[in-house]
Amino acid sequence: MALEHAILVSLLEQPGSGYELARRFERSIGYFWTATHQQIYRVLKRMEGDGLLDVRDVPQERRPDKKEYSVAGPGRAALSGWLHEPIEPESLRHDLAVKIRGAAFDDPAALLDEVERHHRVHSDRLAHYLTGELRDFTGPDAPAPLDAGQELQHVVLRGGIAYERMTVAWLDDVLATLHRLGAAGPRR
Amino acid sequence: MALEHAILVSLLEQPGSGYELARRFERSIGYFWTATHQQIYRVLKRMEGDGLLDVRDVPQERRPDKKEYSVAGPGRAALSGWLHEPIEPESLRHDLAVKIRGAAFDDPAALLDEVERHHRVHSDRLAHYLTGELRDFTGPDAPAPLDAGQELQHVVLRGGIAYERMTVAWLDDVLATLHRLGAAGPRR
DNA sequence: TCGTTCTATGCAACTGGTTGCACAGCAAGC
DNA sequence: GCTTGCTGTGCAACCAGTTGCATAGAACGA
Numbered sequence A, B: 001m002a003l004e005h006a007i008l009v010s011l012l013e014q015p016g017s018g019y020e021l022a023r024r025f026e027r028s029i030g031y032f033w034t035a036t037h038q039q040i041y042r043v044l045k046r047m048e049g050d051g052l053l054d055v056r057d058v059p060q061e062r063r064p065d066k067k068e069y070s071v072a073g074p075g076r077a078a079l080s081g082w083l084h085e086p087i088e089p090e091s092l093r094h095d096l097a098v099k100i101r102g103a104a105f106d107d108p109a110a111l112l113d114e115v116e117r118h119h120r121v122h123s124d125r126l127a128h129y130l131t132g133e134l135r136d137f138t139g140p141d142a143p144a145p146l147d148a149g150q151e152l153q154h155v156v157l158r159g160g161i162a163y164e165r166m167t168v169a170w171l172d173d174v175l176a177t178l179h180r181l182g183a184a185g186p187r188r
Numbered sequence C: 001t002c003g004t005t006c007t008a009t010g011c012a013a014c015t016g017g018t019t020g021c022a023c024a025g026c027a028a029g030c
Numbered sequence D: 001g002c003t004t005g006c007t008g009t010g011c012a013a014c015c016a017g018t019t020g021c022a023t024a025g026a027a028c029g030a
Helices: A004-011 A018-024 A037-049 A073-083 A096-106 A107-140 A146-183 B003-011 B016-023 B039-047 B073-084 B094-107 B108-138 B148-184
Strands: A053-058 A066-071 B053-058 B066-071
Touching: A004 A018, A004 A037, A004 A066, A004 A073, A004 B094, A018 A037, A018 A066, A037 A053, A053 B053, A066 A073, A073 B094, A096 A107, A096 B003, A096 B073, A096 B148, A107 B073, A146 B094, A146 B148, B003 B016, B003 B039, B003 B066, B003 B073, B016 B039, B016 B066, B039 B053, B066 B073, B094 B108, B108 B148
Parallel strands: none
Antiparallel strands: A053 A066, B053 B066
């Protein structure tokens, strides 16, 4: 259950409410682990019950109160334990690849729009990551000597950048292949 | 539920039993969608009940009988419908990245073994994919002009190859970063 | 002959994640 | 004044996927 661990890491980097966590999962943490707010609230409650997290009610002006979570001692221990456990190298789960192979039994050209749409999404993500990298790590406003935490965040971000770059290049390959098949023989 | 669709594609490419499907999910289809035999049997049964698949009992010599599944008309229609639906571009779910960010709050050097292990697994997968590519698509024994289905299988395999290559390169980057941090200051 | 491996199928319990819905206060624009 | 959108929290139902276990015949080597 890596969501728990992702939450621990995120709260160690910066304590926050469920809502704030949900927003982080749309951004940085979400680059490599996604979660909806419903799930986050549920897991936070369980983790609090298990003593992994501390909560603090924070009244706010001009907005609803929030519960700010932070990592308690046992939470830190749980994370440390997990870090020392081996995990399975994970495999892809790529619907689009299933579709592409399935297109052999349908009209390959019909996939063009879909593939182009994915291409746009991944290009946008790539641009977004590159902007973030410039802002936080390589640009003039970035902290001059990065500390260990920042170095590690950067190497993870470089992974996201590499992934998106690779995906965009592959989708170019897919598009070229689909065009080639469309030109050769429209359908089976 | 892409497992259903992955099964349809696989059975269209070649009818087979649950057991054979499970083996394919360890190989080619498994490059981009994984499933255990328990799940496959359960889904096959449901799909048969829904009329998407036909079954045929095949007695075998020297081994237990098997049920050979093939795609029925409605199954083909279901696949075609799905191919025309847009799907969400998916995001990574990468435990290792969570661990790497978490290492900032523990001993980064302790991750070295784990990262090296993942590096080996991905290198092996890459080698395996490249062997398969040579055998089925680019080598002298490959069919000379590929048909549409083979072209599409090949472009998907190229995606797997690109993914593994990218991952191996990134893990090199991660290793270098961890070494650098270990040399600079052992722990926080 | 005995343990192991391979083919072949399956159930049951659990857990993690998704989807749909609800409530509430406040701000901003039409 | 009304709708829209943002912050903030949550429940309930469902579904997909994992884990552990069970069975059974045949082959194969120690």
